[in-house]
Amino acid sequence: MTFKPLEIEDYATLKPCFEKQAYDLSPYSLLSIMAWNGHLYRTFWRIEGVSAILSFRSDLDPADRYLVLPVPPPAGLGADDLVRLAEGSDIPSFWFVPDDWVERIGRSALEARFRLTDQAEYGDYIYRTADLAELRGNRYTRKRNLIHQFEKAYVSRGRVAVEPIRRENAPECLAFLDEWCRLRGDCDPLGEDTLSCERRAVIAALENLEILEGIGILVRIDGTVNAFGIASRLNGTMATLNFEKAYPSVRGLYQYLDRECARFLFAGFEFINKESDMGLMDLAKSKESYYPVRQLRSWRLDLR
Template identity: 45%
Template sequence: MKFRKISIQDYNELVPYFKNQKYPLCSYSLPSLLSWQTKAYHPVAALEADSLIIAADYIHQTELRHLILPLSPERDWTPEELHKLCLDSGFPAIWFVPETWLEKVDQEALQNFFTVEEQSAYTDYIYAKEDLAELKGRKYAKKRNLISQFERNFSEDRIDIRSITKEDTPECLDFLEEWCRERKCDRDPEADMACEKIAAANAIELIDNTEFRGLRLSLDGRLVAFGIGNRLTADMGVLHFEKAMGSVKGLYQYFDRECCRRLFSEDILFINKESDMDEPGLAHAKSSYYPIRKEKSFVLTLL
């Protein structure tokens, strides 16, 4: 099986394999797959009959090399077929296997070929879009109060919120650098936050050429927040990146509400806000928006 590195130049060729994509984990977003590339890691792909096979190739941490579930608009793969795929490809594990997939598959066949382990760091938080866009009810009272404080401090004429265009790229990249300095995310170039910074920068560059949609917010002419999302499944969107200056009280809560109102079409009923990477602070922040469920991720490893 011959794999090749994939990039934005391959986008139009790969899109058909994501038609009717039904896996609810954020890892199955094509624009996101193309965004997450660093000097140490890049996605590779191969075609096998009617399916697209995507793998993560690591230059140094070779023990992390893995496949994700094959993507096909026509069919699902059986455990036996996945076993053969791992052997033929040289990748010993399949990451980001949704719990919904595990529930449907032949368990006896699966256990004949793989060990199954939960990846708690990659459990995605799923929300009802209406909850995030409206913030109704007592449980969201603190969010509404913070938004009210923000709106009292900044009149409408001081707030500029609109879609990100190609012309906004330099300004968005400069803001991303400022956001990272605030959080010292460049201290370790291999750490999650540093890698996420690279992915977010790549995503900004891809907005005009993919299904990514971006939203930006400026206060008094200064960019202070941006968000990027896209469709994941027939009724679910994913909010991949959402950055806001922490020094402005209520800004994040206001901007998050606007992202959920503006970035996703009416037929999107659910929003995936990705995982917490087992970081307690991030887990608390995501839980404070009351997800309707958490979509667990599992890894299948060859026996």
């Protein structure tokens, strides 16, 4: 089974497959796959029938490899099909198998051929778009108060502008990202840690936003970019908030950005996928504070 290295130019070939994809987990976002390619893992692909088959390999450890489910899933996808793909590619693992697809394929059939491991750190948080765009009710009182403080200090004084991210202003987003990383002090441009790799993924997304059909907004304060968010379609009812950055020192800015993202980037989608917490307690607390309607489960399958 032969795979091709993934390139940005392959987006147009893969797009028809991903337009029909049925999974809710964010690793099946084509923009995310493209942007993260070569950062932590390198991506390879092939077309088989109506589906794209994707494999991922770590540059640090070539033995660290995995597949994801076919995109879109062919009719009648079963455990035997996954065994055939694993054996044919000589890659014994599937990552990011959504819990509902474990049940749809058949847990007992999968357990007969694979060892199933819960990938708790990759469980995505799902929100209703209307909840985050409107922030109604007592549970969002603190969010509304922070936004009010930001609007009083900045918006009401004409100091804030919200714009779509375009080719012309993308360099300003890159400059903001560099400063955001400098202030954090832990975004090594050449590092292999998750935050350093995320920085390079954000750069790839910004530099190729039109090709990847992503959408984004930025927030200016006094003419300077202080925050931005990037989103992309995941499936017919859900889009993913792929990246969201804001200066933490500006009180209420993050909450303002998050609400504006929900209003402008997710129109037409019932749900927002805000990705996982990666097992980080502070990130989990932040995501839970927006009251997800559900948290997805992700499974790893290893051939027995």
